[in-house]
Amino acid sequence: xxxxxxxxxxxxxxxxxxxxxxxxxxxxxxxxxxxxxxxxxxxxxxxxxxxxxxxxxxxxxxxxxxxxxxxxxxxxxxxxxxxxxxxxxxxxxxxxxxxxxxxxxxxxxxxxxxxxxxxxxxxxxxxxxxxxxxx
Numbered sequence: 001x002x003x004x005x006x007x008x009x010x011x012x013x014x015x016x017x018x019x020x021x022x023x024x025x026x027x028x029x030x031x032x033x034x035x036x037x038x039x040x041x042x043x044x045x046x047x048x049x050x051x052x053x054x055x056x057x058x059x060x061x062x063x064x065x066x067x068x069x070x071x072x073x074x075x076x077x078x079x080x081x082x083x084x085x086x087x088x089x090x091x092x093x094x095x096x097x098x099x100x101x102x103x104x105x106x107x108x109x110x111x112x113x114x115x116x117x118x119x120x121x122x123x124x125x126x127x128x129x130x131x132x133x134x135x
């Protein structure tokens with residue numbers, strides 16, 4: 001069951017790189033930077049994900065990143081999702097799941113929580129994400 005909304009952020013793509021294909025489709029590595037909140041804590045985030053274009057218009061992505069609080073505490077995440085092109089240049093819309101690891105007392109709840117996300121990136125590289133607890 002989808003639980004409460006626990007976070008959101010806005011950001012921008014900071015880099016893109018096309019990687020060699022293994023015959024399964026175009027692969028693009030994307031790095032981004034974002035600011036937002038999670039569990040009421042202000043964070044800055046950097047992350048990188050690999051998008052692989054699939055037949056039928058789907059885009060599979062998987063990646064990793066780190067959240068940093070104002071106090072310098074960190075929280076690592078890994079995740080994956082399925083998306084589709086928005087039809088505007090490199091714009092895409094993803095839905096997926098994240099798993100977190102942290103020693104931060106403020107964010108400790110994330111260690112035992114599956115988090116589902118919506119991630120939108122527009123043709124100019126501006127991103128917006130929303131996070132919910134999955135119970």
